[in-house]
Amino acid sequence: MDLLVYKLELIKIKLLEVKNLKKEFYKGDKSIIEVLSDINFSVNKGECFVTIGPNGSGKTTLLRIIGLLESPTLGQIFYNKKDLTKISRKEKVEYRRKFSFVRQKPVVRNTTVFNNIAYGPKVRGMKYDEYQKLVNEIIEFIGLKGMENKNARSLSGGEMQRVAIAMNFVINPEIYLLDEVSANLDSMNIKLLDDFIMRIKQDKEKTIIMSTHDPLEAIKYADRIAVLNNGQITQIGRPNEIFTAPKDEFTALFVGYENILYGIAELDKTTGLSQIKVNDLIITASSQQEGEVKVCIRPESIGIVKEPPKNTSYRNTFKGAIENIRELGNICHLIVICKSEKFLIAITELSRKNLKLEIDSEVFINFKATDVKIL
Amino acid sequence: MANEIIEGILEGLRLIFTFDPEVWGVIEVSFRVSLTSTLLAALIALPIGSFIGLREFKGKKEVTNLINTFMGFPPVVMGLVIYLLLSRSGPFGVLGLLYSTSAMIIAQFLLAVPIIMGTAKAAIESVDPTLKETVLSLGANERQLWWELIKHSKKSIIAGFLVAFGQAISEVGAVMIVGGNIRWETRTFTTSIVLQTRMGEFGMAIALGVILITIAFIVNYGLTRLQTRVD
Amino acid sequence: MSTRKPLKQLISEHKTAVILALIIVVGGSIGTYFAIDYLNAQNPEKITLATTTSTYDSGLLDYLLPKFTEQTGIQIKVLSVGTGTAIQYGKDGNADVILVHSRSREDDFVNVSLGENGLPYGIHRACIMFNDFIIVGHETNPANLQSGDSITTVITKLRNAIDTGNMTFYSRGDDSGTHSKEKALWAGIGVVPATRWANQPDKYTETGQGMAATLLMTYEDVDAAHEGYTIVDRGTWLSFYEDYISLNILAESIVGEDLLLNPYGAIPVNPVLHPHVKFLSACRFVGFLTSPYGQTLINAYRKNNQILFHASFGTCNHNCSCSTTTDEITIWTPFQAEFADLIV
Numbered sequence: 001m002d003l004l005v006y007k008l009e010l011i012k013i014k015l016l017e018v019k020n021l022k023k024e025f026y027k028g029d030k031s032i033i034e035v036l037s038d039i040n041f042s043v044n045k046g047e048c049f050v051t052i053g054p055n056g057s058g059k060t061t062l063l064r065i066i067g068l069l070e071s072p073t074l075g076q077i078f079y080n081k082k083d084l085t086k087i088s089r090k091e092k093v094e095y096r097r098k099f100s101f102v103r104q105k106p107v108v109r110n111t112t113v114f115n116n117i118a119y120g121p122k123v124r125g126m127k128y129d130e131y132q133k134l135v136n137e138i139i140e141f142i143g144l145k146g147m148e149n150k151n152a153r154s155l156s157g158g159e160m161q162r163v164a165i166a167m168n169f170v171i172n173p174e175i176y177l178l179d180e181v182s183a184n185l186d187s188m189n190i191k192l193l194d195d196f197i198m199r200i201k202q203d204k205e206k207t208i209i210m211s212t213h214d215p216l217e218a219i220k221y222a223d224r225i226a227v228l229n230n231g232q233i234t235q236i237g238r239p240n241e242i243f244t245a246p247k248d249e250f251t252a253l254f255v256g257y258e259n260i261l262y263g264i265a266e267l268d269k270t271t272g273l274s275q276i277k278v279n280d281l282i283i284t285a286s287s288q289q290e291g292e293v294k295v296c297i298r299p300e301s302i303g304i305v306k307e308p309p310k311n312t313s314y315r316n317t318f319k320g321a322i323e324n325i326r327e328l329g330n331i332c333h334l335i336v337i338c339k340s341e342k343f344l345i346a347i348t349e350l351s352r353k354n355l356k357l358e359i360d361s362e363v364f365i366n367f368k369a370t371d372v373k374i375l
Numbered sequence: 376m377a378n379e380i381i382e383g384i385l386e387g388l389r390l391i392f393t394f395d396p397e398v399w400g401v402i403e404v405s406f407r408v409s410l411t412s413t414l415l416a417a418l419i420a421l422p423i424g425s426f427i428g429l430r431e432f433k434g435k436k437e438v439t440n441l442i443n444t445f446m447g448f449p450p451v452v453m454g455l456v457i458y459l460l461l462s463r464s465g466p467f468g469v470l471g472l473l474y475s476t477s478a479m480i481i482a483q484f485l486l487a488v489p490i491i492m493g494t495a496k497a498a499i500e501s502v503d504p505t506l507k508e509t510v511l512s513l514g515a516n517e518r519q520l521w522w523e524l525i526k527h528s529k530k531s532i533i534a535g536f537l538v539a540f541g542q543a544i545s546e547v548g549a550v551m552i553v554g555g556n557i558r559w560e561t562r563t564f565t566t567s568i569v570l571q572t573r574m575g576e577f578g579m580a581i582a583l584g585v586i587l588i589t590i591a592f593i594v595n596y597g598l599t600r601l602q603t604r605v606d
Numbered sequence: 607m608s609t610r611k612p613l614k615q616l617i618s619e620h621k622t623a624v625i626l627a628l629i630i631v632v633g634g635s636i637g638t639y640f641a642i643d644y645l646n647a648q649n650p651e652k653i654t655l656a657t658t659t660s661t662y663d664s665g666l667l668d669y670l671l672p673k674f675t676e677q678t679g680i681q682i683k684v685l686s687v688g689t690g691t692a693i694q695y696g697k698d699g700n701a702d703v704i705l706v707h708s709r710s711r712e713d714d715f716v717n718v719s720l721g722e723n724g725l726p727y728g729i730h731r732a733c734i735m736f737n738d739f740i741i742v743g744h745e746t747n748p749a750n751l752q753s754g755d756s757i758t759t760v761i762t763k764l765r766n767a768i769d770t771g772n773m774t775f776y777s778r779g780d781d782s783g784t785h786s787k788e789k790a791l792w793a794g795i796g797v798v799p800a801t802r803w804a805n806q807p808d809k810y811t812e813t814g815q816g817m818a819a820t821l822l823m824t825y826e827d828v829d830a831a832h833e834g835y836t837i838v839d840r841g842t843w844l845s846f847y848e849d850y851i852s853l854n855i856l857a858e859s860i861v862g863e864d865l866l867l868n869p870y871g872a873i874p875v876n877p878v879l880h881p882h883v884k885f886l887s888a889c890r891f892v893g894f895l896t897s898p899y900g901q902t903l904i905n906a907y908r909k910n911n912q913i914l915f916h917a918s919f920g921t922c923n924h925n926c927s928c929s930t931t932t933d934e935i936t937i938w939t940p941f942q943a944e945f946a947d948l949i950v
Contacts, residue, residue, distance in 0.1 A: 069508050093516040101512035107505045110527060120513045127619065167513060177512075411636065418632055463699030463880055471647025471882065473700055474654060474683060477640050522621075555654075555685040558668075570686070573818045574663040575845040 014078075015207055016066070016175065017042040021075035023061055023231075035061045036231045039075070043175075046204040048197075050218045051211045053228030054254060059211035060104075062228070063177045066209060067101040068092050097124060100168035104180040106161040108152035113144055116152045116163055120171035131170075138166045142192065158189040165196055176200055178210035182217060197221055215255045219243065219296060220375040227251045239294075244335075244344040257333075259302070259343050261295040265374065273315070273369055279340035284315040285372035294375040299346035301371035304334065305364050306355060314366035322361045325352075336365055379577060387582025397558075398582055404476065405563040408550070409543040412480045416487035417536055421525075424492035425532075428499030429521055442496065445489035450482075450542075454549030457482045461553065474555035479563075482549040487539040494535025498528035530601050537601075541594045545587060653887045654683045656693075656701035658783055659816055660737075661870065662686035664841035664914050669907055674894045677945065680887050688816075690781035696873070697727045699880030703888035705734065705872045705895075707783035710790075712871045721879070728873035729885075730937050731930065733922040734895050735904050735915040736869040739787055740843060741857040742824065743835040748772040751856040757865045760857040761791050764835060768809045775799075776824045776836040779812025787868060788837050794865070817842040825850040839868055841914045848910075864927060869918060872896075893941025895919075896934075899948040906950055 021039035024032050036058045043049045051059050064070045066077060068084060077084040084095060100120075108116050117138055121131035139145055142162040147155070152163050161181070168176065178197075182190055200206045201221070212218055218225050219239045226236045227250075235247045240260040246252035263278035267290050276283045276295055283295060309317060320338035332352050334345045343365060357363065390398045427438060459465050461473040461481075472478045502524050510523045525532065547565035554561035556570060564587045571580035617624055646652055661667055662684055671682050685695060689706040693715055696704040706712060714720045715728045741751070741760060749767035751760055767773040777799065778785040792799050803810035813820045817838060824834040835856070847853070859866035872892045877885035894900045901917035908914070920935050922928035 064508075067512055069511060089517065093514070096512060097514035099512065101508070103505065103509070105505070107503070107509040109506070109510070109523070119510075119515075122618075123513065123515045123519045164509075171514060411639070414632065415636055418629075463882060465698075468699070469882070470644055472640070472643055474685060475643035475646065477643040480636075480639070555683070557683045557685065560683060570663070573659060573816050574665075575818060575849065 013045045014042045015045040015047075015080065016209075017078040018066070019076045019078070021062075021065065021077070022073045023058075023065060023070070024073045034231055036065075036072075039233055041226055041233065041236055043207060043209060045207055047223045048201055048208040048210070048221050049224050049226070050222035051209070051226045051228050052213065052215065052218045052255060053211075054213055057228040058231040059213075059228055060179050063101070063179050063209065063211055066175075067099050067177045068096050069101065097171070098174045099177055100171055100173040100175075101177045102165055102168050102179065102181050104183050106157070106164035108155075108160055108163050108167070110153055111151065112149050113139065113152050113155070113163055114148040117166050117170050120167060124171070134170060138170050142166045157184065158186055161185060161189060162192060165193065169196060174205070175207045175209060178208065180211055180213065182212070182214070215243070215258070216296070216375070218255075219258060219260055219294065227255065229254070244342070257299045257344055257346065259297040259299065261297075261341060263293060263295060265289045265291060265293045274374065276372075276374070281318060281339055281341055283372060284369045285374055286369040287372075287374050289374045296373040296375060297343075297367055297371055299333065299344045302343060302345045302365050302367045304336070304345050304347060304355070304357070305366070306357075306361070308364055309366055312366055313368070315369040316372070317364060317366040319362070319364055322357060322359055322363060325357070325359060336363060338365065380581070383577045383581030384585065386578030387585050390579060390582045391586065398579065400559055401562050401564060401567050401583060402586060404561065405544055405565075408476050408479045408554075408563065409483060409540055412483035413487050413491075413536060413540045413543055415480070416484045416539060417491050420488045420491035421495050421532065424495030425499045425521060425525055427492070428496035429517070429524065439496070442489050442493045446493045448486065448489065449548075450486055450546045451548030451552070453482050453486050454552035457485070457549065457553045473553060474557060474561060476554070476561055478553040479550045479561060482553050483543040483546065486546065486549065487543055490539040490542065491532075491535050494538065495532055498531035498535070499524050501531070502527055534598055534601050537594050537598050541591060544590060647882075650884045650887055651679055652681045652683065653702040653884050653891065654685065654700070655703050655705060655891070656685045656687065656691075656695040657705040658689050658692060658707060658870075659686050660707070660783070660839045660841050661705060663818075664845065664909055666841075666904070666907055666915060670895075670900070670903055673903065674891060674900075677894070677948065678887075678890055680890065682891065688780055689783035689786065696875050697722075699875060699883060701875060702883045702885070703872060703874045703891055704728070705870060707868050707870045708786045709869060709871065711786065712873060715873055721876070723879070725876055725879045727876055727879065729876050730934070731871045731873045732892050732896050732934050732938050733918050733920075733928055733931070734870045734872050735901075735917050735919075736867050736922070737840050737915050738859045739784070739837050739839055739866045739868055740855045740859075741835060741837050742821075742843065742853045743773075743856045744827070744833065744852050745854060746833070747856060748833050749835065749856075753857075754860065755857060756860065757791065757857070757863055758795065761795050761797075765792075765795065765797055768803065771809065773833040773835055774808060774827065775810050776820050776834055777810065777812050778817065778820050779814050780816075782817075783868070784817060784837060784839060787866075791837070791865065818846065821846055821850065821853075825853055840912075841909070844910050844912050844914065869922060869928070870915075889941050890944070893938060893943075894945055896938045897942035897945035897948075899945045899950065902950045 018039055018041050021036055023036040024034050027033055039062065051062060053059050061070065065072050072085060075085070079095060087095065109119065114135060117135045118131055121134065139148055142165070144159060144162065152160060155163065165181070182193055185193060197208065200208055210221065222239050224236060225239055225242045227234045227242060229250050235242060235251050242251065243255060243258035243260055246255060261278045261283070263276040263283070265274045265276045267288055268275055272288065274285045274287065274289050276285055276293060278295065285295065303314070318338040320336040322334050323337050323342070324335040326333040327349065330349050331346055332349050334347065334357065336343045336345055345365060427435065457478060458473065460467050461470065461478050462468055463473070506527065507520065507524065510520050515523060545565060547569060550563055551566045551569065554563070554566065556562050556566040564583045568580045568583050571577065657667065663686065667684055675681055685701060689708045689711070692704050692706050693711055695701040696715065712731050716726050716731050718724065718726045721727050743749070749763045749772065751763055764775060768775055777788055799810050811823070813823055820836055821838055821842065824836040827834040872895055874885055874888035874892060875883045877883050896919040901919055904915050904917040920931060923931040
């Protein structure tokens with residue numbers, strides 16, 4: 001985990017900085033609706049920045065403003081130190097070409113799949129000979145080979161979304177703006193989308209700003225998360241900060257709690273289980289995966305005992321100490337440090353009293369391999 | 376009277392199919408004038424109208440109101456205005472264009488411009504805003520966006536053109552005043568029908584009426600096809 | 607995927623050139639158009655004649671003009687409108703010559719003191735021909751017009767019948783030559799119909815339309831009581847009398863009376879006032895109309911085997927109490943020379 005953070009710190013170049021952003025809409029009766037207020041954040045080059053929030057929290061508007069499709073009422077957006085709110089119509093086109101914007105509902109032009117995907121390169125002045133190969137490659141990648149000359153509007157919703165993603169991928173932008181792209185997708189298309197996003201994430205020159213209302217998706221892709229509620233950012237931080245230490249009730253209720261760990265997975269051929277090395281700990285997971293992974297364990301899935309457990313079916317057992325206790329009515333959250341890692345554990349207030357768990361108590365935590373979710 | 380109508384229709388068909396030079400001359404003038412004026416109007420009104428639809432600017436509401444007002448401009452009044460302008464004692468009298476097809480083209484052009492402009496503007500404005508944003512976000516500049524929206528709303532734009540053409544070819548007041556209904560030169564369907572009726576020559580009047588109705592039918596059929604076609 | 611470039615691709619990659627070509631083609635053709643019309647307007651071999659519907663609609667001009675063009679090569683564009691409009695076209699310089707029927711207004715047209723900037727609108731009037739007006743009505747004849755009634759008797763009978771509400775008179779009401787004549791007839795017995803029967807369309811209807819429409823309205827009558835009367839020129843009547851079977855001629859000019867006669871005059875527009883008018887060509891046209899050749903042609907014209915117009919140049923002092931006959935002969939004789947050898 002620290003390794004990644006370190007890596008980020010090293011190449012931390014503020015690519016995009018949003019300052020005091022505010023957006024108001026006028027309703028028909030001249031009353032004002034504040035959609036965004038006092039939004040401040042910055043996005044670094046190569047980062048995947050995720051805004052999470054319920055419907056109507058202003059995620060889409062925020063992305064549209066960054067994508068220069070709408071002007072803010074107040075505030076500035078700096079892109080490489082250039083204020084995007086104070087540029088001419090012509091410059092706007094220039095900057096828009098550095099962005100791509102994939103929306104929740106795919107919109108394709110009323111023409112063939114090929115022409116749709118070729119549109120981005122074409123408006124940038126590329127000639128047919130130059131983009132022809134590129135476009136055909138992408139069509140193959142999205143699995144629509146043979147359908148190049150079909151009208152994109154006659155495709156199914158999933159296929160259309162693939163075309164829409166390909167349209168944005170082919171222009172090779174510096175920042176990808178993805179607005180709830182996984183909503184309404186079937187599992188096969190989610191897999192394809194996942195491939196795309198992972199491909200972008202591997203390229204450290206490319207930045208992603210995405211919005212979602214799905215906490216798991218946020219954990220999966222985000223380097224940093226901003227929680228948006230009612231037009232305001234309530235919390236910004238790394239996924240494990242957000243999910244183990246929500247700042248307010250809204251965040252806690254909306255995103256839920258997750259233990260998020262970063263590690264390297266190895267497949268154990270004999271047991272068919274994965275061994276994930278998370279700094280000093282080795283966690284066993286039932287799903288099979290190799291390489292750099294993110295791991296999630298829900299706080300309710302972790303058991304806690306005072307004595308070393310015997311004859312347990314739990315594959316993962318670690319010794320640790322309670323660092324902090326948060327009482328939340330009937331439930332209470334315990335933060336347990338096991339070697340390098342911190343775990344959030346949720347138990348009932350009653351069992352805490354029965355077990356006589358206090359700060360600094362020495363404890364053992366355990367959880368099943370099947371409860372370890374690899375993203 | 377019923378007999379007269381049937382006789383008139385038969386006479387009309389005879390005139391059409393024996394290629395009566397007078398009837399075909401009238402057809403030629405009507406089409407030449409109305410097509411030229413509508414095409415010319417389209418050439419000018421389409422870019423301007425679509426541009427107004429594309430951009431947001433101060434005074435757009437006033438401009439829209441103005442276009443809408445002129446869309447219903449009475450053709451006879453337009454004829455009168457053009458007459459006064461082109462009259463030898465008017466400001467453009469030196470050109471000597473009164474009672475020529477040019478004068479008719481000018482009048483019909485001015486009548487067609489607001490119609491085509493208004494429909495082009497409405498067509499562009501009615502395009503799904505998400506498509507507009509998609510095209511923008513793919514990096515289109517204003518000109519490319521404009522072209523894309525034009526292509527997208529070509530059906531409505533063609534419909535506007537057809538409406539303007541239909542109005543031009545069936546209009547009588549303005550062409551009568553500025554064209555003068557001169558035989559072989561500025562006589563159109565409508566002015567000819569007026570004249571033949573006045574002269575009691577219903578055969579030719581009905582012949583031209585039949586052609587005019589056929590044209591109106593074709594234009595309207597085209598319009599309906601355009602509006603109901605599913606892609 | 608084939609590497610063939612679709613035509614559409616080619617076009618879209620050379621959009622500017624395509625649009626430019628389009629503009630040049632359209633602009634060029636329109637420009638040519640206007641230029642041709644402009645040059646036509648300057649061509650002395652093309653003149654514009656503003657005339658009344660009665661001369662044009664009767665077919666007389668379609669019969670006369672080709673013969674003039676054949677002789678001189680001059681083409682004539684005919685604007686067929688009401689007398690009032692035709693005179694206005696002449697005043698505005700939109701016509702080179704006018705051929706109308708309203709003697710008093712023709713005289714005003716050539717009157718120096720009624721012109722513009724001390725110049726008359728037209729130069730030298732010429733009597734060309736005359737036809738006559740008739741009064742038509744239904745067989746029921748509620749005004750009880752008798753053949754042989756003098757015109758004063760006829761008009762008085764009509765006035766009385768209108769006053770008692772027994773009939774409806776249909777008036778053109780459009781400032782045409784026929785309308786002027788009608789007003790003159792009423793004035794002869796001291797009646798101003800516009801005030802006497804103001805706002806009483808069941809007694810006196812102003813149609814505001816052409817002769818044919820007015821005739822049709824008389825025929826149909828408002829309440830189908832067959833009480834309609836109107837005044838019509840004989841030419842128009844001959845075009846329609848077969849259709850309107852229940853209408854009859856109830857009064858016409860009797861020998862020795864010229865009140866119902868309808869003289870037509872031609873006047874070239876003043877070239878000093880409107881320098882662009884083709885005065886010489888216009889004068890040659892008037893010369894043609896007044897020449898023995900033209901006059902014979904007018905007399906020879908038949909519609910439905912009926913004589914419509916009677917040539918009257920040089921003789922109108924006899925039949926239309928014209929006072930300028932002698933002057934007209936002096937002025938127009940030179941212009942008739944080129945048609946002297948022609949025979950019908």
